[in-house]
Amino acid sequence: MSTERGCSGDTADFPFPPREFGGPPEAYADRRGGCPLGPVMLPSGDEVLLATTYEDVREVHADARFTRNLRYPGAPRMLAGRDIPDDPHALVNMDPPEHTRLRRIVQSAFTPRRAEEWRPQIQTLADDLLDALASTSPPVDLMDAFAFPLPINIICRLLGVPAQDSPRFRMWSDVFLSTSTATAEERLKAGAEFAAYTDRLIAERREKPGSDLLDELINAHDAEDRLSEGELARMVRGLIIAGHETTGHVIGRGVLTLLRHRDQLAAVRREPDVLLRGAVEEILRTEVPGHGGLLRVATEDLTLPSGGAVSKGQAVLAPVVAANYDPQQFPNPDEFDIRRNAENRHLAFGHGPHYCLGANLARVEIQVAIHSLIERFPGLALAVPPDSLRWTTGSRICSLVALPVTW
Numbered sequence: 001m002s003t004e005r006g007c008s009g010d011t012a013d014f015p016f017p018p019r020e021f022g023g024p025p026e027a028y029a030d031r032r033g034g035c036p037l038g039p040v041m042l043p044s045g046d047e048v049l050l051a052t053t054y055e056d057v058r059e060v061h062a063d064a065r066f067t068r069n070l071r072y073p074g075a076p077r078m079l080a081g082r083d084i085p086d087d088p089h090a091l092v093n094m095d096p097p098e099h100t101r102l103r104r105i106v107q108s109a110f111t112p113r114r115a116e117e118w119r120p121q122i123q124t125l126a127d128d129l130l131d132a133l134a135s136t137s138p139p140v141d142l143m144d145a146f147a148f149p150l151p152i153n154i155i156c157r158l159l160g161v162p163a164q165d166s167p168r169f170r171m172w173s174d175v176f177l178s179t180s181t182a183t184a185e186e187r188l189k190a191g192a193e194f195a196a197y198t199d200r201l202i203a204e205r206r207e208k209p210g211s212d213l214l215d216e217l218i219n220a221h222d223a224e225d226r227l228s229e230g231e232l233a234r235m236v237r238g239l240i241i242a243g244h245e246t247t248g249h250v251i252g253r254g255v256l257t258l259l260r261h262r263d264q265l266a267a268v269r270r271e272p273d274v275l276l277r278g279a280v281e282e283i284l285r286t287e288v289p290g291h292g293g294l295l296r297v298a299t300e301d302l303t304l305p306s307g308g309a310v311s312k313g314q315a316v317l318a319p320v321v322a323a324n325y326d327p328q329q330f331p332n333p334d335e336f337d338i339r340r341n342a343e344n345r346h347l348a349f350g351h352g353p354h355y356c357l358g359a360n361l362a363r364v365e366i367q368v369a370i371h372s373l374i375e376r377f378p379g380l381a382l383a384v385p386p387d388s389l390r391w392t393t394g395s396r397i398c399s400l401v402a403l404p405v406t407w
């Protein structure tokens, strides 16, 4: 394994330990200086290249010479055993033209206009959750009471899936996202349970049709033959997990970050019309939990913008979090600054063909969540010392286990 910059030394184990408050690992900044595209050892034992500059990460996500098809003997894996890349029906594992065909079926449900149409419902739900919160006595865990219930209820409504099953969705997604706490068998078992659940759901809906996205997807299979049964079921599972997991974590981490930057919190409260959107973009730049971005394999020899060479068949991991802290792109990247605005071209939602399908919806959810919460609770504060907050370990994501707050 070599790169043009010739990174020497031992291959470090990935994932690297996060900084305080789940911040990006020091190693991203260290490597950017001398080894912007260098080898790392994944939990599976596979060695891959890690991209750390904004331009490289962007390129790896967008360049059609990288494939997401990792279903061949000896293909690199984040984890040993069966894992996300093994599923041939998942949108995120497909290359064009299959990817384009499948994405077309769902993308009209997630346009900026459709996301805006959801805003009143998101607002009503946020208000209801905050009413319930206000009627309890602090301290309360904001992750459980607000940050997760908001996106999970919205994706359930959008799909037409029973929101009362959301504790199970959270449990399954915890297992899928774990890099070390769950065994391969546990991941397999959770996958089988979730698959049985969605198969049942689809069968029931075929019996009693409705007018939700789930019905549109069923129709795309049954009446139009545009997606297979496997793709249909996988799409439903994928949307349930992707539709709540990251958004919930970003809301929780975003609230914590604002509580740690009280001057900026006060400014957003004073002038939400001017500052809220910029604050949410800055939260997205800094608070995506985990590295964000999946393994990709080069289908031919190529050179990335940093000068790093990638050989045909070599895998690259391009974390959007590394890109979002590149000082070449974001001056003083470690500074949380809600006024970056137009310069804030973060890659929180990825880039290129796999650009996050739910980005518009997630933006509206986070804007409503943050605005409603800070307006409703002017005395909002952490209920524990910041250094006693617990963060997830052994997971693809690094986020808050709980966010105890008072008001």
Ligand code: HEM
Pocket: 061, 091, 092, 093, 103, 155, 238, 239, 242, 243, 244, 246, 247, 250, 288, 292, 293, 294, 320, 347, 348, 349, 350, 351, 353, 354, 355, 356, 357, 358, 359, 361, 362
């Ligand atoms: C703050 C919240 C979110 C963040 C930071 C986020 C981030 C991302 C990123 C980085 C990717 C690209 C991964 C890659 O190419 O390697 C992605 C893809 C995806 N996201 Fe999101 N996401 C969020 C919310 C959502 C929501 C609410 C939904 C669904 C309603 C969603 C559905 C998807 C889907 C289906 C894909 C795969 C797209 C494809 O392969 O074409 N995401 N997301």
